[in-house]
Amino acid sequence: AGKDSADLVIAGSTTVQPIVTRAAEVYSKEHPDTSIGVEGGGSGTGIRMVGEGSVAVGASSRELSSEEKRAHPDLTVNTIAIDCIAIVVNPSNNLSNSSLSLAEVRDIFSGKITNYKELGGPDRRIVLVEREDGSGTRSMFESMVMNNTDVSDAALQKPASGAIRFTVSGNENAIGYLGIGYLDGSIKPIAVNGVLPSEESVRAKSYPLSRDLYLITKGKPSGLAGEFIDYLLSDAGQDIVKEEGFIRLE
Amino acid sequence: MKKLFDQERVVGAALMVFSITALVILLLIMLFILDGGLPLFNKVSVSDFLLGDKWVPAKGLFGASQFIVAALLVTFGAILLSVPLGISCAVFLAEIAPGWAKRIVRPAIELLAGIPSIIYGVFALIIIVSLVRVTFNVATGETILAASIVLAIMILPIIISISQDSIESVPRLYKEGSYALGATDWQTIHRVLVPAAGPGIVAGIILAMGRAIGETMAVVLVIGNVEKMPAGLLDPGETLTSAILLEMGEAVVKSTHYNALFCLGLVPFILVLFMSVLSSRLTTKNKARFA
Amino acid sequence: MLSKNADRLAKIWLWLSALVIILVLLSVLGYVFINGIGAISVSFLLDMPQNNWREGGIYPAIVGSLIVVFVALAFAAPVGVGTAMYLTEFRTEGLVTRIIRTSSDALNAVPSIVFGLFGLSLFVFYLGDYTGGPSLLSAGLTLGFMILPTIIRTSEVAMRNVPYAERMESFGMGASKLQTIRNIVLPGAVPGIATGLILSIGRAVGETAPIIFMVALNPTIPKSLFGSGNTLTTQLYYLSMEGISMKVAFGTALTLMLVILTLNAITRVFKKRLSRNLRRC
Amino acid sequence: MDSKNKIEVKDLNLWYADKQALKDNNLHIKERKVTALIGPSGCGKSTFVRCINRMNDLIDGVRITGSILLDNKNIYDKDVDVVALRKRVGMVFQRPNPFPMSIFDNIAYGPRIHGIKDKDSLRKIVEESLVGAALWDEVSDRLGTNALDLSGGQQQRLCIARSLAVKPEVILFDEPCSALDPIATGKIEDLIHELRKKYTIVIVTHNMQQAARVSDFTGFFLLGKLLEFGKTRDIFENPKKKETEDYITGRFG
Amino acid sequence: MDSKNKIEVKDLNLWYADKQALKDNNLHIKERKVTALIGPSGCGKSTFVRCINRMNDLIDGVRITGSILLDNKNIYDKDVDVVALRKRVGMVFQRPNPFPMSIFDNIAYGPRIHGIKDKDSLRKIVEESLVGAALWDEVSDRLGTNALDLSGGQQQRLCIARSLAVKPEVILFDEPCSALDPIATGKIEDLIHELRKKYTIVIVTHNMQQAARVSDFTGFFLLGKLLEFGKTRDIFENPKKKETEDYITGRFG
């Protein structure tokens, strides 16, 4: 595995995976003697794997927990991109034309508002779609939107943002949240406080829901891991970030 | 010539080592699952875990009863759907089917058994989920019912093949005795053959239940994964196995959350072990009766 | 006549039940086929993925699946057949055989996700220094553990089906136990053992849950067993869950299905040979 | 002492796949008489009696030509209801084969499938049949026990009772005593004596003495062919064919 | 006509778990003679011959006391190589069990496991053995066909040929003709006549005439005990015990 100097394995968050995979693809083409493998497993697994040295780089969509910091004090967190969480509904849902306040989003997801007619829509039950417990996207959503209230336990949980998109695009009652990179024509984002999610609005700090994505290394990144992270932070690397739908670092 | 004898000893010893492997693996599994799971009970009591119905890892709430109930409901639904169909098909194969029909149905069932569960999952996610939503006019088709339907399809082959075997091993004499009294095919089937094959069929059903409880991939895709106590078959739910699959990757390793997920694994492990023991009891008993 | 009508109705129901099962099978097969056939081509199978799987092929997943199955079989086939041989040829029924058989049955009952938890703890974390962590080796061994009981079972049945009398004849001619096993038991049992092995290959190729925490989407071809990789099933899971490309997902599903269909066809051939052998005895 | 022909067999041939097991057989079975069939093992006796209630229909690859008239109606005609035929022509097998249920349910099985549901009628039929089969005294106090727990001889009589319960016209016995000790055999022979007052009986036996004791007519089969047929006394005292004589005197087979 | 003792059985007892199947048996088997063992079913004949090549070792729970000397060496001694013993003492089983392979491979099986690899030698041994078993003429043109396609009698002779191929000193026949028709039986009896020129033969048979025809010595077993043993002529013409006489004349068993 990562023992061979020309080999590198990156494991962890599936949110970060598209960026890393694309970058690995391009990077190995430019450096044919290297091989960069990408594994999933989720943020927690990835962090433990770097911590215990079974992979050189872990991908995470959340910051290290205090437990993780205690267990592996020598981990370095490298920010490589910005993600932004969009609240999405089915295109046929006319909520997509209006704007919600953060408080309204919170009321929807906490189960206080259960019918679209309470928001001025048709008389249809709201189907909530969220990410699973422990997901980086979810913890980000909860800390930025929910403000210590719980997400309703009637929410459907999905193991990936793509699955949220799939469910929302197939069910006109559904509302969910996902990374901006997953936006496409099959779903529609809702404006929050009158602002739609976009690179500009995030950068201008007018859209409230954004977070950083990380690659974790043991100590300062060095060797192939260091070169790869440097590449990601370079212009070419940040172009890939953008192509995959995420937001470039400044 | 004496050398041959020694060679036999050596091979015998080597094979003995091989055959202990199964036991060693089983013990290792228990060890690792217990090691991963038991620390939970330093933080949460066993009864809170088994009887509580709030699962909020971030707040240290680890009640798993809704997962257990959902798993049982899904399994129950799958059995309800597949048993009548499965036994009918087994009777068909054992008694009614002409040669050509057997040659079509038998391989079809084997194929059904061979299809990977992830493919069933993807199929069900798109077809069965919308079918359920439209048919029952519910807010979402991702329900316990949808999971039961996929599972029913997946366990049909087990029920059919075990039932067919037990029906075919009912002594010919019973059958002839019934016909000689002027019974029709159907009377012979449902009054003599199926009752005589009963224990074997039940064993097959129990085995299938075990499989249903343990199944993960197909269920996680269609059941909706809602951590709320389900009220019925048309509610979404989350089973033990799907909770593990969903949360394992993101959980902080060695955290209480992580321990709790291992405990979720312990439950189907124990349930299924119990069922497999029950099932093999029944089959051996059955064999002894016919012998 | 009442009983006559009941008989007729019942038969219609029995025919229908078989028909329903055929229809279910056809709809699953047809669904995957129709959605996947557009994606599949030689280059789809043999090219590297491009642009995060949105273009190119699925070659790494095919290589990964082959390696994983190879590892699983390299572990489980000798151990499983050996165990079966020990049970049938070297041991008389008793406590020891009961323990071995019970543990094999119990292992068979372990839910696949529990194998996943176990494999993650043992191979990735506990033995990570030797297995390369989340490597194809770890995944293969986990699957090997999982298919072991199937191989034990089928091989044992195959060996027991070799008539006792043939063994006696061989001993009667002064053959040793090993000679008898090599010349009489194994040749007679080969079709049965092979059928069991192929069944297990199918199971190993098709399983996702046990290896989902170690293998994900990975566009590289591993240089060694200790490298990380990708298999058809995990690729299918991530492609459809992340919604990356449903076209490629269905292409992967169809590939997987064709593999299973082929294995199924091969078992039929072996089974035919098996029943022919049995009929002659 | 001549009575009506209950069954007339004409030019009966039977093949198991390619193998011919019965060749051009012709014979008449008289009403309310006992007809014994004897012959060496494998000569086709069982096959022959199984033709009379069409049990051979259940075996794959069986082909039959010729006809068997039951009360002048060919049972192999297209329009014959096989199920009803088997109700009229009962059969007791060589090996007793009770169903794995209680004694009562075993006997009530036939009446029940023929539509009798009423408890009292069933109880009456069960008692009559068990009395008829000389088993009532031994089992009347434990009708609920499993029939498989009876002794071999009791099981044999249970099977006879079971076929009496459907009130057949003809009963076919295929070596009913082959597995029994002399005492049980004696009981069953007495029973056959009793039954012939009401039923037409065909009995296959290996036991020459038995055939001589219980039957009115005897047929000798050899290699699938009915070689000789006649009054039992004639067959045993004055066989016309040398093979019959050899067989009866034990010089053969 | 007295010859050397090839086998001496002394105080032989055998138990299957708790059940004693052989009781205090003593007997001598002469070299190059045919010794027949007769007795009613279940009296222990098969068990006895299986002791001579220690096939009973393969059955669970068997316990043996006493000794069997082969050329004055106790085959139950600790240092005896069982495999080598079975090469010297061949056995032909009651039911023929050819291996599911070609005729040639069946016969070559024994020589091969004993280390003969050379094609020509094997071919020679196969031919000799088949000639010796009077089967060569019938199968010489199809040595490659599967042995399971042979008729029952041919299979029986194939098994004899197979044991000849190992060149044993003693051959044990356990009812070699039980499944055969008179013609095949005749052939095998001729064969035994031929074989006794070179081999010591023990034959278990149910058929009194056969024992009388083929053997030099006869032993009569009853309930696990060798009741009488002697020259065949003496046993059949002048049995000393009443039981032997009853059995031989067919009044018993």
Ligand SMILES: Nc1ncnc2c1ncn2[C@@H]1O[C@H](COP(=O)(O)OP(=O)(O)OP(=O)(O)O)[C@@H](O)[C@H]1O
């Ligand atoms: N199902 C079958 N398939 C092929 N051949 C059969 C079948 N049943 C019987 N036979 C053959 O038909 C011949 C007659 O058999 P049948 O059972 O009628 O003999 P049997 O006179 O009743 O003999 P036994 O006295 O031994 O019962 C035998 O050669 C037998 O091998």
Ligand SMILES: Nc1ncnc2c1ncn2[C@@H]1O[C@H](COP(=O)(O)OP(=O)(O)OP(=O)(O)O)[C@@H](O)[C@H]1O
């Ligand atoms: N493996 C065994 N376990 C227990 N009892 C056995 C076993 N084999 C044979 N017996 C019993 O030992 C006694 C002798 O059996 P054996 O086979 O030697 O009889 P036999 O003289 O060869 O009879 P037959 O002429 O019927 O072949 C019988 O009562 C038999 O039931």
Ligand SMILES: [Mg+2]
């Ligand atoms: Mg018969």
Ligand SMILES: [Mg+2]
């Ligand atoms: Mg014997």
